Amino acid sequence: MNHVTCRAVLLSCLTVLLAACAGDRFEYTPVGEMDDGPGMFTGESGEAVFSLRREPGTASHDGGAEGDYEEFLEYSAFREWQNDPERADEHREFRLWQEWREQRSER
Amino acid sequence: MTIRCYTMTAGSALGLAAMLATGNAQAIEASVSGQVNRAIVLADDGEDTNSAFVDNQNSNSRFRFTGSAEMVPGIRAGILAEFSMVTGSSSAFSIDGQDDGFGFGRRHMDAFFSGDFGTARLGQGSGAADGGVEVDLSGTSVVQWVGASDIGGGVNFRDQDDEFGPTIGTVTNSFDFESRYQRIRYDSPAFGPLSLAGSFGKKGGAGDDTTELALRYNADFAGVGRLGAALGYSNRSIGGDIGSVETVGGSISFLHDTGFNVTLSYAQIEDDNELDADNTYIKIGYTTGVHSVALDYGVTSDLGAEGDSEWFGLGYVWRPIGWAELYAGGKIHSHDDVGDQSFDDITIVTTGTRLRF
Numbered sequence: 229m230n231h232v233t234c235r236a237v238l239l240s241c242l243t244v245l246l247a248a249c250a251g252d253r254f255e256y257t258p259v260g261e262m263d264d265g266p267g268m269f270t271g272e273s274g275e276a277v278f279s280l281r282r283e284p285g286t287a288s289h290d291g292g293a294e295g296d297y298e299e300f301l302e303y304s305a306f307r308e309w310q311n312d313p314e315r316a317d318e319h320r321e322f323r324l325w326q327e328w329r330e331q332r333s334e335r
Numbered sequence: 336m337t338i339r340c341y342t343m344t345a346g347s348a349l350g351l352a353a354m355l356a357t358g359n360a361q362a363i364e365a366s367v368s369g370q371v372n373r374a375i376v377l378a379d380d381g382e383d384t385n386s387a388f389v390d391n392q393n394s395n396s397r398f399r400f401t402g403s404a405e406m407v408p409g410i411r412a413g414i415l416a417e418f419s420m421v422t423g424s425s426s427a428f429s430i431d432g433q434d435d436g437f438g439f440g441r442r443h444m445d446a447f448f449s450g451d452f453g454t455a456r457l458g459q460g461s462g463a464a465d466g467g468v469e470v471d472l473s474g475t476s477v478v479q480w481v482g483a484s485d486i487g488g489g490v491n492f493r494d495q496d497d498e499f500g501p502t503i504g505t506v507t508n509s510f511d512f513e514s515r516y517q518r519i520r521y522d523s524p525a526f527g528p529l530s531l532a533g534s535f536g537k538k539g540g541a542g543d544d545t546t547e548l549a550l551r552y553n554a555d556f557a558g559v560g561r562l563g564a565a566l567g568y569s570n571r572s573i574g575g576d577i578g579s580v581e582t583v584g585g586s587i588s589f590l591h592d593t594g595f596n597v598t599l600s601y602a603q604i605e606d607d608n609e610l611d612a613d614n615t616y617i618k619i620g621y622t623t624g625v626h627s628v629a630l631d632y633g634v635t636s637d638l639g640a641e642g643d644s645e646w647f648g649l650g651y652v653w654r655p656i657g658w659a660e661l662y663a664g665g666k667i668h669s670h671d672d673v674g675d676q677s678f679d680d681i682t683i684v685t686t687g688t689r690l691r692f
Contacts, residue, residue, distance in 0.1 A: 250527075250554065251554030251556045252556075253527060253528045253555070254554070254561060255553070258466035259393075259466065259470075259471050259476040259480055260393075260394060260465075261466075262368065262397070262399070265658065265691060266658045267691045268692045269692050270691075273366075274368055277364055278364070278366070279363070279364050
């Protein structure tokens with residue numbers, strides 16, 4: 229196929245494509261790249277995702293993100309303990325201790 | 336002891352609550368994913384046969400890290416780091432041996448910024464036209480596609496005296512532009528099914544200036560099917576006698592809702608010296624979702640040696656679940672006579688599996 233014919237064919241295809249700007253777009257993943265899809269261990273998302281919430285300007289230091297996540301786990305455990313009816317007596321005692329601390333600091 | 340524990344826990348809870356309550360918290364996501372693609376290949380060059388366990392270079396084994404976060408309102412910044420991990424490359428497989436080496440390959444090391452303006456990428460990654468001749472909706476590309484030399488590229492054609500001639504890889508090529516290298520790339524926002532892309536970078540050890548442009552079209556016609564297409568252009572300034580290497584090409588693939596599909600690809604490459612070659616490819620297939628089968632034919636003209644190098648093949652892929660593919664395929668490569676050399680056909684059979692993790 230000579231150059232003129234080649235370019236004519238490609239330009240014709242380009243014209244057809246531009247004229248046929250119809251249809252809903254779909255996300256095409258090139259053959260050589262990894263497709264979005266489920267993974268054996270990673271489930272439906274196909275990725276092991278790590279999600280973090282961080283305040284802007286928070287000083288970043290080694291293990292900073294890990295510390296936030298650990299704090300969140302502690303808070304979750306605290307809320308679970310707080311709402312556990314079997315521990316109601318312990319929670320009441322803790323609240324009384326807090327009040328005693330506040331009164332003592334006011335003297 | 337018990338009271339101290341509660342105090343510490345309550346204090347942590349209050350501290351965390353304070354952090355979350357002050358607003359403007361950033362959501363940062365990072366992910367890890369990958370795939371393993373292993374196969375058994377058997378080749379017969381008309382004189383000898385050989386088989387090997389290979390990493391299928393149609394889509395090699397790899398892993399990647401991606402992450403993104405909102406940098407400023409409306410603009411997300413992110414990274415993509417992807418590495419291949421290959422033992423026994425299928426493209427290096429030959430009759431007289433196999434590539435048993437292991438190596439990590441650098442596929443992507445990209446920083447990107449995306450928003451309503453589109454996406455800008457900086458780093459090692461695909462040029463704008465990469466994949467432009469490889470659009471394929473058949474579902475069989477893991478075992479057969481326009482890049483035929485990715486399986487058995489190291490196998491030599493044998494002449495009538497059983498002497499080694501050119502390898503499949505030296506006379507067969509899809510001419511898919513310039514692949515991956517150090518570049519800056521811009522992808523426009525989608526205009527319906529259409530999108531544009533351009534890139535400029537430095538390729539190879541000499542840092543050849545490389546420019547690429549591409550137009551992509553991906554449309555889903557409800558009740559009819561899907562159409563994917565791409566047109567691309569690349570120019571790499573090598574200098575010297577070669578001058579600039581220009582590639583022009585495109586591909587189109589249509590998948591009807593019944594499962595029938597057809598794929599076409601054409602590319603032409605030339606430089607300022609003697610290179611003037613082209614590649615034509617067609618595939619016709621049928622897919623039901625978990626089963627895909629296709630016949631394909633391709634011809635590369637005037638690359639490496641005079642004449643045409645053809646191949647035709649049959650491929651089948653079974654996808655029982657979204658993360659697993661089992662496949663099998665066979666193909667026959669042939670090459671035109673060159674002078675007084677006539678070459679035997681090469682038969683290659685492949686079976687394997689690609690698993691995502």
